[in-house]
Amino acid sequence: MINLDANVNSLLSGKVFETTGAGKASGSGGEKSGFANTIKAIEKYVSEVDGLQRSSEASMTDLLSGKSDDITTVVSAVAKADMSFKLLVGVRNKLIEAYKQTMNMPL
DSSP states (O other), X not given: OOOOOHHHHHHTTTOOOOOTTTTOOOOTTOOOOHHHXXXXXXXXXXXXXXXXXXXXXXXXXXXXXXXXXXXXXXXXXXXXXXXXXXXXXXXXXXHXXXXXXXXXXXX
């Protein structure tokens, strides 16, 4: 279980990344491997980041078209989407770095 900074946890609505069964191999019991669970978790968080980006874009459009006049919520939505995207890019970069290090390991 990875415990993230309090600011990041609030960004993710109190969710903590968890890889259940990471040390278990998929056997005849039909259990999924830890890697498959991790991929599904990553897919879920990518879709959440996409949702935040779309909602911030919609709030900006509403502000510019005059449907809304609350600039505070627009700035908050844009900041939340920006921070979540930066977090996603950081995680992606770490995963790519780990992959490169793994591929450079001597056999």
